[in-house]
Amino acid sequence: MASSLTYALFLLLVASAAAESPTPAAWPLQFHSLLYVNYSGSLSMIDLWYDWTNGRNFNIVQDQLGSILYDLEWNNGTSFFYSLDSAKKCSSAQLEVGILRPNWLDGAEYLGQETVDGFLCNVWQKVQFIWYYEDVVTNRPVHWEFYTGRSIHVMTFDVGAVLEDEKWQAPVYCFEKKDAQTDPRSEYKVVDVGFLEPQLKGILGGTMQL
Numbered sequence: 001m002a003s004s005l006t007y008a009l010f011l012l013l014v015a016s017a018a019a020e021s022p023t024p025a026a027w028p029l030q031f032h033s034l035l036y037v038n039y040s041g042s043l044s045m046i047d048l049w050y051d052w053t054n055g056r057n058f059n060i061v062q063d064q065l066g067s068i069l070y071d072l073e074w075n076n077g078t079s080f081f082y083s084l085d086s087a088k089k090c091s092s093a094q095l096e097v098g099i100l101r102p103n104w105l106d107g108a109e110y111l112g113q114e115t116v117d118g119f120l121c122n123v124w125q126k127v128q129f130i131w132y133y134e135d136v137v138t139n140r141p142v143h144w145e146f147y148t149g150r151s152i153h154v155m156t157f158d159v160g161a162v163l164e165d166e167k168w169q170a171p172v173y174c175f176e177k178k179d180a181q182t183d184p185r186s187e188y189k190v191v192d193v194g195f196l197e198p199q200l201k202g203i204l205g206g207t208m209q210l
Contacts, residue, residue, distance in 0.1 A: 022122050024105040024132060025139040029053045032161035033141075036153040049163040050099075056168055057099040072170055073099050080170040090174040105132060116143045117153055 030053055035046040047060035055075030062068050072080045075098030082090035108124035114133065115121070119142045121133040133143040140157045 021110040023110075024108060024122070024124055024134055027052070027100075027102040027104070028159045029102060030160055030162050032156070032158045032163070034155040036155055037150065038153075039148075039150045049161075051162060052099070052102055055098065058163060058168065072168065075099050080174050082171060082174055084171065088171070088173045090171065092174060108132065 027050065030051050033048045033050070035048055037044045037046060043064040044066075045062045047062070049058040049060075051057065057073040059071040059073075060068065061071060067083060067085065070080070070082050070084065072082075077095040077098050079093045079095065080090060081092070082088075105124065105126060108126040111123040111125055111131075113120060113136065114123050116133045119133075120136045121142050122136055123131060123133050125131045129147055131145045132141065134140065135142050141154050143154065144152045
């Protein structure tokens, strides 16, 4: 009798702990964020515009004392990577999945709480690929890391901000160049871009489209 009661209490505690584990907030349908990126000492800033409502995502990547790279992604799987300087560089890719869904963190494993960048955060990991830190008080993203060591720090997070429609148009030379790269298997050999690791679309993106 005592052993049965102990086992029942154990199951109750396990169920209670599972019920109390927080889940990451879904991303707003539209937001603007400035991100500070450190990848093994290589620094950059990313001007991120996420617009699920219109099926598009834009990363404007400024390398430290370097050039600016524009990473324009659409929900039909089309992506353009280009510069707006005199070099007029552009490559494109057609992927099987589009931009990340707002609930792309569904199913992430809760790891507990940790103080990062001065904020007490709930922490999750997904498929041993990304570790995601969210402010306990505001539920805003604070930080995330990839298994490669790439570290992202969220500097601003403006919910509802939308970039003007005309700025979402890739330059005309992206459509004129005959030698533009379109092979999705090698897109990131030309440019390593985006606030997420290149493989994230392939590893997480497919499940996020369900």
